Amino acid sequence: xxxxxxxxxxxxxxxxxxxxxxxxxxxxxxxxxxxxxxxxxxxxxxxxxxxxxxxxxxxxxxxxxxxxxxxxxxxxxxxxxxxxxxxxxxxxxxxxxxxxxxxxxxxxxxxxxxxxxxxxxxxxxxxxxxxxxxxxxxxxxxxxxxxxxxxxxxxxxxxxxxxxxxxxxxxxxxxxxxxxxxxxxxxxxxxxxxxxxxxxxx
Amino acid sequence: xxxxxxxxxxxxxxxxxxxxxxxxxxxxxxxxxxxxxxxxxxxxxxxxxxxxxxxxxxxxxxxxxxxxxxxxxxxxxxxxxxxxxxxxxxxxxxxxxxxxxxxxxxxxxxxxxxxxxxxxxxxxxxxxxxxxxxxxxxxxxxxxxxxxxxxxxxxxxxxxxxxxxxxxxxxxxxxxxxxxxxxxxxxxxxxxxxxxxxxxxxxxxxxxxxxxxxxxxxxxxxxxxxxxxxxxxxxxxxxxxxxxxxxxxxxxxxxxxxxxxxxxxxxxxxxxxxxxxxxxxxxxx
Numbered sequence: 088x089x090x091x092x093x094x095x096x097x098x099x100x101x102x103x104x105x106x107x108x109x110x111x112x113x114x115x116x117x118x119x120x121x122x123x124x125x126x127x128x129x130x131x132x133x134x135x136x137x138x139x140x141x142x143x144x145x146x147x148x149x150x151x152x153x154x155x156x157x158x159x160x161x162x163x164x165x166x167x168x169x170x171x172x173x174x175x176x177x178x179x180x181x182x183x184x185x186x187x188x189x190x191x192x193x194x195x196x197x198x199x200x201x202x203x204x205x206x207x208x209x210x211x212x213x214x215x216x217x218x219x220x221x222x223x224x225x226x227x228x229x230x231x232x233x234x235x236x237x238x239x240x241x242x243x244x245x246x247x248x249x250x251x252x253x254x255x256x257x258x259x260x261x262x263x264x265x266x267x268x269x270x271x272x273x274x275x276x277x278x279x280x281x282x283x284x285x286x287x288x289x
Numbered sequence: 290x291x292x293x294x295x296x297x298x299x300x301x302x303x304x305x306x307x308x309x310x311x312x313x314x315x316x317x318x319x320x321x322x323x324x325x326x327x328x329x330x331x332x333x334x335x336x337x338x339x340x341x342x343x344x345x346x347x348x349x350x351x352x353x354x355x356x357x358x359x360x361x362x363x364x365x366x367x368x369x370x371x372x373x374x375x376x377x378x379x380x381x382x383x384x385x386x387x388x389x390x391x392x393x394x395x396x397x398x399x400x401x402x403x404x405x406x407x408x409x410x411x412x413x414x415x416x417x418x419x420x421x422x423x424x425x426x427x428x429x430x431x432x433x434x435x436x437x438x439x440x441x442x443x444x445x446x447x448x449x450x451x452x453x454x455x456x457x458x459x460x461x462x463x464x465x466x467x468x469x470x471x472x473x474x475x476x477x478x479x480x481x482x483x484x485x486x487x488x489x490x491x492x493x494x495x496x497x498x499x500x501x502x503x504x505x506x507x508x509x510x511x512x513x514x515x516x517x518x519x520x521x522x523x524x525x526x527x528x529x530x531x532x533x534x535x536x537x538x539x540x541x542x543x544x545x546x547x548x549x550x551x552x553x554x555x556x557x558x559x560x561x562x563x564x565x566x567x568x569x570x571x572x573x574x
Contacts, residue, residue, distance in 0.1 A: 115334075118334065119334065119337050119338060119341045120341070121418045122334075122338050122341070122342065122414075122415045122418060122426075123338070123341040123342045123344070123345035123346075123415055124342065124345035124346060124348070124349050124415070124416070125346075125349065125416045125423065125555050126349060127419050128418055128419060130418075130419075145298060145302070146298075146301070146302075149302055149305060150305075153305070153309055156309075157326065157330070158330070159418075160327075161327055161330055161331065162417070162418040163417060163418045163419060163420070164417035164418075164420060164424055164453070164460055166313060166316055166317065167312065167313065167316035167323070167324050167326070167327055168309055168310070168312040168313030168314075168315075168316050169313055171309045171312070171313070172306065172309045172310055172313060175302075175305065175306050175309055176306065179302050179306075183290070183293055186293075187290060187293075216489075219467070219468070221467045221488065221489050222467075222488055222489060222490070222538075222539060223488070223489045223490050224489055226489050226490065226493070227421055227489055230421075230493070231419060231421050235419050
């Protein structure tokens with residue numbers, strides 16, 4: 088019985104590692120998407136850490152928020168660290184809000200993402216455009232900042248579905264490796280993976 | 290909430306936040322060079338970004354054809370009528386000579402500048418996300434001899450200036466940006482001068498503007514504006530753009546001209562960085 092519990096714990100750990108790996112793959116793909124082409128694009132790296140910080144380890148989600156912030160700084164050509172600070176604050180606030188006051192519902196996530204994206208776009212406009220008093224600077228807010236905010240809110244709804252799928256796979260799904268050939272099985276045995284995973288031979 | 294504020298977890302998170310603020314302040318002091326983290330991420334993601342940008346640009350161009358089919362049709366009709374006019378002009382010998390002279394001037398700009406130290410051709414990796422002034426990144430950096438504040442050009446004309454340089458990647462601020470001011474002079478008269486400085490409205494149409502023009506100017510549509518080289522930041526006599534229209538600024542006090550850059554900045558695929566030239570300001574070397 089004790090052995091089974093340990094095995095389950097190991098499987099759970101692998102699932103958690105796999106989930107975080109997939110989160111980071113998604114972050115990387117979002118970064119690549121954001122740095123391609125000339126059109127206005129949603130800031131995908133805002134809703135992702137916010138979703139992660141809702142019900143994941145707080146330190147891990149805050150670190151992810153900072154990393155996403157650094158990536159936004161690179162893709163948007165902003166002062167290195169500026170968005171990292173912003174997203175770290177957003178992640179801490181989201182984590183505390185959902186821990187104490189809010190339920191993990193679609194509407195709540197959308198509301199928090201929209202608020203965070205709006206603050207980011209508004210501050211970006213204030214610090215990088217309005218502060219320098221360019222002529223007709225209000226057009227940047229109307230034609231760039233607001234559009235980017237809207238795109239981000241819309242895309243955050245889609246991103247939540249993808250991220251939720253990753254979570255469902257981890258909580259409800261089960262991981263089995265079946266129809267393994269003799270050679271592959273021997274590799275699993277040598278590496279002791281047979282103790283951790285449910286592996287069946289042909 | 291009070292428990293959270295008193296907890297060790299909160300203190301750890303605040304320390305992390307302070308660390309990030311420290312990084313941000315450190316980045317400010319780097320004076321045009323990227324912090325090592327940026328260099329690392331840029332180098333790591335360079336190949337993927339180049340490929341994805343290529344795909345994205347191709348996709349955007351393809352979609353652009355469908356989206357602007359009517360516009361292209363109208364443009365085509367306009368071009369046809371212009372072509373007819375041009376054919377008429379070609380029959381006029383004087384006009385032909387004048388046009389030939391103008392082309393000679395344009396060619397001589399390149400021939401006269403043997404003093405330029407040029408970088409290897411740089412590929413455009415991608416445009417800065419959601420920047421209304423179309424800043425972009427190139428795939429060469431300090432290891433290729435590129436420094437901050439180096440002019441970036443194509444064979445057609447000036448594109449911008451390097452503002453942030455990491456080992457293998459540099460960011461370029463374009464002439465569409467209001468943060469870049471270039472002393473310019475009209476190539477034909479060599480008398481009408483002003484400052485090329487981007488603006489929010491012109492940038493929406495991929496244009497820049499010439500400001501602080503003398504009220505007694507003789508500028509006309511089609512005039513080529515070139516760098517005057519007085520600041521020591523840009524080489525002398527390099528083409529910037531042609532005058533599209535002339536008017537007054539929003540106050541109605543000074544003359545401004547809308548300038549169409551010689552290079553279509555949103556369609557750039559490769560550029561060259563001028564790392565040194567005669568007349569370069571010493572503190573920029």
